[in-house]
Amino acid sequence: MSGLRRLFRGSGRALALVFAASVAWLLLDMAALRLSLGEAGGRLLREAAGRGPGMGPGIGMGMGPGMGPGTGMGPGMGLGTGMGTGMGLGQPGAAPGGRGAGAPGPSPPPRQPPAPGGTGTAPPGAPGNRQRPSGTAGRTGAAPGETDTGRGEIPPETRFVLISEGGMSPAAPRRGPHSAGSATARRGKHKELAGKGSDGAHAETATAGATAVGGPSRTLGATPGAAPGAAGTGQDGQEQKGAAPGAAGTGRDGQEQAGEAPGVVGTGRDGQERAGEDPGVAGTGRDGQEQAGEAPGAAGTGRDGQEQAGEAPGVAGTHQDGQEQAGEAPGVAGTHQDGQEQAGEAPGVAGTHQDGQEQAGEAPGAAGTHQDGQERVGEAPGAAGTGGDGQEQKGEAPGAAGTHQDGQEQAGEAPGAAGTHQDGQEQKGEAPAAAGTVRDGQEQAGAAPGAAGTHQDGQEQAGEAPGAAGTDQDGQEQAGSRPGMHRVLSMDATLAPRDPRAPGQFGHPVAVPDDKQEEAKSRWKEGNFNVYLSDLIPVDRAITDTRPAGCSEQQVHDDLPTTSIIMCFVDEVWSTLLRSVHSVLGRSPPHLIQEIILVDDFSTKEHLKEPLDAYMSRFPKVKILRLRERHGLIRARLAGAQVATGAVLTFLDSHVECNVGWLEPLLERIRLRRTKVACPVIEVISDKDMSYMTVDNFQRGIFTWPMNFGWRQIPQEVIEKNKIKETDIIRCPVMAGGLFSIDKKYFSELGMYDPGLDVWGGENMELSFKVWMCGGEIEIVPCSRVGHIFRNDNPYSFPKERVRTVERNLARVAEVWLDEYKELFYGHAYHLLLSAVDVGDLRPQSRLREQLRCKTFRWYLQNVYPDLEAPLVKASGLLMNVALAGCIAVEGTTLAFRECDVNNPNQTFNYTWLRLVQHGELCLAPAGVLGAVGLRRCQGRSRSLAWLHRSLAAALPGLAEHLISEQQQQQQPPGPACLEAAPSRRALRVKRCDPGNPHQKWRFGRYHAD
Structure with missing residues (x-):
């Protein structure tokens, strides 16, 4: 027993020794930590003390919102005292910028009115609980006048809702409703894009400062004013900072965009911090995430153990979860516990995550990718990468290329740099004559001399500038040296929250009540469709998204050209005209709409005069051009084209409804080649019940003799043999003529429409032959959908008898463009020979054809429309x-x-x-x-x-x-x-x-x- 007591007595001494050694080790560790901060920490404290003391004593470590003189709100790491809490180390002292360790201070003050250029208040009934952003991907310090993608002027009292770009299967029924509820909820998550107007949404002005949009559920907030230091806060609490030193503020969700003043940092409600550029300023937010300043050696650890290292040479640390943020010292690199590495800024430093993704430093040519497959690169020449929204930011020097987790590669600008995606998609560098082919055989070629390729259908696609180009599976081009790309924006604006029970909502059919049948019948003649029902339906009604699956995932370039929308009308029905305009305004990215030109072809109805002027005055981009005499559709369009200022002309009828995501796919095709004429899929709005109905995807415009336009289904065996997908571009021998986009300069080079054509009819044939035979091409873009009211007859009058006018126009087209095949036209329209119709002076059009060096009609039949039966x-x-x-x-x-x-x-x-x-x-x-x-x-x-x-x-x-x-x-x-x-x-x-x-x-x- 006594031996046992001696054993335990000895064990007690051993335990005491272990405890003493642990305490000593802890003290030594703390001393080492203080020593490591030594000079840099002391300098930080002295500089912070010089800027101003905090507002209260610190009491050690604590977490909470901090507020100090000259600072905004945001997560941070403070050293010393201050009113509020950061992560404090050591005795009370002056916190830089008014932050430090201390007891939790008071709650942030109420949100202040926005600075100049900010937004107004939301209108009554507007949604109030907007989604908080899940992350930030902004850029600070933008040059004056810089703007972001998706930003543009938006009419007053208009709220833009950016629908999530997730995939969506096409509606099974031809006439399918949306899911129950608001039309803005048709696709999973939403992105709300604030626009300029009284509802609090606005667009940023082109003054100092800009922020980019990135990540899901991103909400754009306030706009910086022109004055230095101006800062404001948007409805969602995100702040857009000015370029002046020190400007900062806090939004509703606590996210801060800090000014560029030295040392400006803050902590937002979500604990995320935006750090200024002052050396050493750092803090920790509620979630423990730290944003470090750029001072040499400044480093710390947040609650979750994640560390953001300063830029001092060689300084590096390890998060509790093993993630390391490396300093900027040459060659410094570390590895997270999950294998992810953050590389320093030394030349060539790069590491690889466990999943094979690389985070590159800022050395020349370094490139890598995020876990989500997006690439982030440093600022050195040649670096290239993409933002949180998938947009690519490129360096300017010959550089490196890497591969995303999904196999997508973003290439630098080095000649010949190229890589292959896991899915077989290729992104090419700028090597001369680089070319790639899409799965459907369409090729987009680089613009180097001789760079060209041939589609399976024999169509050639050439680039426009020296450099590399490649195409993805859907035929879209990914250029090595060109601006970034983004998903098609599925925008849908409303004047007010939609009423799901409104007549015709979601494109549903509407029935005329029994007691209104006579009224509806009497009003039919106003537009040759059911005008009574049209007037019951909201002018901004929701319609079903009928795009094929995959369209919402397609990528388009950030630098798409602007377009002028041209709508010609004469005595159009009020509600139909307004619905056409609102569908353009509400479902088009505002920055792409240069203007909407309404050409009034001498209407006689009173509601289309002063009342229309008054209504459209609410929308600055809408212009009304009034003709003093009747011109007819063809010459009215020419009048609109003469005053248009956009790079692309988009012609629409005045009784249409544009669907979501309709515009960008059209402009993308023209951006790839300026001689393309892009047409949307024209869907059907019933003239009887105003329902919106989709159509088959595999149709193309054709004509039969004597030049009668029609639609023809692509045979199923052809679809299967060529593996044509629903999203593939369709070559179109003849366009319908009412709805299309064309480059303005190219339209002018072609001589626009033949001015010798009267009123309406035949202009689609004339322009189609002219485009194809003179070096262009016409395409139907399945991911662009526009509904159109098809009527049995035109409600307006013709200066001459309608049939005679159309036939005379067609005879004129035949004489100029059909060569010897005009006998087929006259053979099928023999009465025109007998009547000896006067087609006017053909010499100007014949000279134009010679000047353009256009091909023969035989070539057109052999290469564009070989399935037309045309025996001589x-x-x-x-x-x-x-x-x-x-x-x-x-x-x-x-x-x-x-x-x-x-x-x-x-x-x-x-x-x-x-x-x-x-x-x-x-x-x-x-x-x-x-x-x-x-x-x-x-x-x-x-x-x-x-x-x-x-x-x-x-x-x-x-x-x-x-x-x-x-x-x-x-x-x-x-x-x-x-x-x-x-x-x-x-x-x-x-x-x-x-x-x-x-x-x-x-x-x-x-x-x-x-």
Whole structure:
């Protein structure tokens, strides 16, 4: 027992020794820590004391909001005393900027009114609980006049809701409603984009300072004023700082954008800090995340153990979770417990995360990627990367390239730098002649000499400037040297919160009440659609997002060109015109809309005069151009194009509804090549119940003879063979003509519309032929959708009879552009030959075609529209008599009847679309009413040379196999006259038609068309 007591007594001594050693080790560790801060910490404290004392004694370590003189709000790390708490070390002292360790101070003061350039208050009924941002990805210190993507002028009283860019499957039904609730909730998470107006949303001015948008649920806040130091706070509490030293403020969510003054730091409600550029200023927010100043050696640890290191040479630390933030010393690098490394700024320093992602320092050429696959690079030449929103920020020097976790690569600008995504997508550097091909065979080529590629359909895509280019699976171009890219913005603005029970909301059909049937019927003639129902439907109603799955994920360039929207109208229905304008304003990125030009083609309705002016005065971008006489659609569009100032012209009808994300895909195609004409998929708004209905994705615009426009489905076997996706661009031989975008300069180079065309009709054919044959291309963009009210008739009048106007326009187009194929046009519209329609002076258009060096119509048929049946003749070959089995032959200038010989060219005839039986320049012609038949020089518009055969003789029973003289078919007596071979084989003559006479029946060797 005594031995046992001695054992325990010895163990007690051992425990005491262990305890004493632990205390000593702790003291030594604390001393070492104080020593490591030594000189740098002392200097920080002295500088902070010089700037001003804190507002209260510190009592050690504590967490809470801090507030001090000359500072804003935000998380920080304080050293010393101050009113509020940071993470304090040591005895009470003066905290830099009024922050330090101390007891929790009072709550932040109420939000102050915004500085000049800030927002106003929200209108009554506007949503108040906006989502807090989940993160920040802004940039400070922007140059004056700098703006961010997605920013632009927004009409007053307009709230923009940025729908999440998540994928969405296309609606299964053709006429499908949104999910229940507000239309702004149609896609998962929302992004709210504040716009300028009385509802508190606004756009930033182009004065000093700018912040970028990044991360989900980002809300843009206040705008900096022009004065130095001006700062304001947006509705969501985010502050946009001015460029003046020291300007800072706190938003509702506590996120701070700090000014650039030395040492300015603050802590926001969420504990996130924006640090100034002063050396050594640091603090810790509520979540313990630390933002370090740039002073040499300044370092600390937040509650979660995450450390942000200063920029002193070699200073590095390790978070409790093992994450390390390295200083800027050459070569300093560390590894997180999860394998993630933050590299210093030494040349070439780079590390690799456990997941293979790299964070690069600021050395030349360094590049890497975030965990989300986005690349962040340093500021050295050649560095390239992307922001939180996926936009790429590039360096300017030849540089490095890396690969994202998803395999996407952002390349530097070095010649020839290239990489391949895991999904096979390639991002190329700027090497000459770099080119890539998308999965559907479309290629986007770099602009170096000779850089070009060919689509599977033979279409070539060329770049516009020297440099590299590549394409992703959807055919969009990712350029090594060009600005960054972002997802298509799915914007949807409302004048006020939408009422889901409103008539026609979400594109639903509306029924006319029984007691209103007569009123609805009487008002139909105002627009040739259900005007009564249109007036019941909100002018900013929600409609179903009918885009194919994947459209919301597509990337477009940040530097898309601006566009002028041109809408021509005459006596348009009030509600329909307003709905067209609001759909453009509400669902288009404001910075891309240069203006909306409403061209009034001499309307007579009073509501389209002063009332329209008053209504549209609320929207600064809407301009009304009033014509003093009736011009017609074609010339009215030309008038609008003359005053437009945007880089791209977008023509729309005045009875449309643009769907979400409609504009950027159109402008993206034109940005890739300025000679592209981009058309949206035109969907259907019912003229009867005003419902919004989608259409099939695989359709293209075509024409049939005599130039009748129509839509044709792409055959399923072609879709499967070529693996065409719903989002793939569709080459379009002929556009519908009402809705399209075209580069303004290119439109001018093409001569715009033919000014010789009257009112309406045929202009789509003329422009389509001109674009394709003169070096351009027309595309349908499936990710751009616009609804259109299709009416059975136009409600407005034509200066001349409508059909005659359209036919005259088409005849003019045929004369200029169809070459020898114009015979097919006249063959199918033969009455135009008979009426000798006056097409006007064709010489200016013919000279334009020569100046543009346009290709032939035969080329168009072979390369653009090869599936059009366009035989130059209806029948050809030998002309054989059924009864005698002999053939007509030409001998000199006379006709003979001989044995058939397919090798004898003198027995070859063509039966043309102009109804001529032609041999070379000679045509078969009756010599009299009844008598001999001879040869005459062909004259295309002479009825005396025309013969009816097959389908053309269908109106005459039993005479389909006869050749009937057109000139004599109606003569009574003796009646229709037909070509007959004498039984003696010695003569050809014209005799009265006899359905039972085999000597009057003839057959050509080959028939090409019925």
